[in-house]
Amino acid sequence: xxxxxxxxxxxxxxxxxxxxxxxxxxxxxxxxxxxxxxxxxxxxxxxxxxxxxxxxxxxxxxxxxxxxxxxxxxxxxxxxxxxxxxxxxxxxxxxxxxxxxxxxxxxxxxxxxxxxxxxxxxxxxxxxxxxxxxxxxxxxxxxxxxxxxxxxxxxxxxxxxxxxxxxxxxxxxxxxxxxxxxxxxxxxxxxxxxxxxxxxxxxxxxxxxxxxxxxxxxxxxxxxxxxxxxxx
Numbered sequence: 639x640x641x642x643x644x645x646x647x648x649x650x651x652x653x654x655x656x657x658x659x660x661x662x663x664x665x666x667x668x669x670x671x672x673x674x675x676x677x678x679x680x681x682x683x684x685x686x687x688x689x690x691x692x693x694x695x696x697x698x699x700x701x702x703x704x705x706x707x708x709x710x711x712x713x714x715x716x717x718x719x720x721x722x723x724x725x726x727x728x729x730x731x732x733x734x735x736x737x738x739x740x741x742x743x744x745x746x747x748x749x750x751x752x753x754x755x756x757x758x759x760x761x762x763x764x765x766x767x768x769x770x771x772x773x774x775x776x777x778x779x780x781x782x783x784x785x786x787x788x789x790x791x792x793x794x795x796x797x798x799x800x801x802x803x804x805x806x807x808x809x810x811x812x813x814x815x816x817x818x819x820x821x822x823x824x825x826x827x828x829x830x831x832x833x834x835x836x837x838x839x840x841x842x843x844x845x846x847x848x849x850x851x852x853x854x855x856x857x858x859x860x861x862x863x864x865x866x867x868x869x870x
Contacts (some may be wrong), residue, residue, distance in 0.1 A: 646824055647690065647708055647715045658781055678728025684764050685736045690715070691762060691770070693728045693742065718768055727758045732787050734796055739763045739815070742776070743782040743800060759785065759800060773815045778822075780805065788833045788842060801828040802845060825860075836861070 653751040678693040683771035705721035726746040744757035749772050759782050761773040775798055795811035806825045809817040829833070830847035837843070844862040 641869075645710075645715055648717075649692070650842070664842065669745070678731055678742065680723075680731055680740055682738050682740070686770075687768060688762065688811075691740070694723075694725045698716075702830045709769055715829045719770060720858065721770060723772065724757070725761075730784060732785055734761055734787060734798070734811075734815075737763070741785055741787070741798060745783060746781050759798065759809075768787070775809050775817045776800075776807070777819060783829045783853075784831050786833045786844070788844075799831055799844065800835070801825065801831050803827055803829075806846065807832075828860075837863075 643794050644747050649805045652866045654779075672769075680689075680691050682689050688771050690706075692706040692708070694705045701837040705718045705722060705723050706717060708715045709718045724745050725742070728742050729741060729745050732741050733739065740762045742760050742762060744759065747758045757779055758774050759776040762773060764771070765771055767795050773854070780802045782800050782802055784801050787796045788799065789795060790797045790808065791810055793812075795814070797811050798807075798809045798817065800809075804824060804827065806821070806823040806828060807819065808821040812818050825846065828846050832845045832847075833841055834845065835842050836845075846860040846862075848860075
């Protein structure tokens with residue numbers, strides 16, 4: 639029992655190359671440039687205000703469109719801020735907690751030849767003035783492919799798990815949005831991570847999925863059971 643409403647959001651657009659719309663769109667429209675970037679765009683409500691964070695466009699240079707933050711006032715969307723960040727391709731943002739703090743895993747600029755540039759994992763929090771506060775979680779700039787959220791040490795704060803192509807990371811949240819990297823494990827072409835209680839014993843297992851049959855890598859699942867701290 640719901641109502642569908644239509645909203646129009648106007649995107650500010652500044653081209654840094656005259657041929658960009660000709661080069662990257664069929665119709666030559668600026669909106670289509672933004673349309674290629676909206677993987678990772680999130681909509682949420684916090685403090686009774688509706689928000690959209692659009693992650694910007696990704697190419698082999700500085701983004702044409704920086705991350706944009708919109709809020710809804712009096713039924714209309716307004717540009718609240720243009721974030722001074724370089725984002726690549728955002729795949730699967732997740733909420734860190736019930737306060738709608740959002741984790742953006744950045745795969746980087748997926749262009750050209752390997753190794754790809756890669757980028758960072760960041761948390762976006764909205765303060766009481768509707769400003770975004772960014773917290774960079776990762777130290778290493780790499781191709782973050784997928785993330786999972788779970789309170790591994792049971793301190794009441796969710797921790798962040800991530801896989802890149804060849805590495806697996808854990809960052810423990812030791813204080814509110816204060817993260818400590820605890821593990822970096824070499825893995826083979828992993829692209830997916832999930833956490834679930836598979837055997838029904840109220841202890842979560844962690845499931846890693848490999849990317850593809852590529853350069854002798856075999857598609858498979860790896861399951862770490864029970865004690866995620868020890869990665870047994």
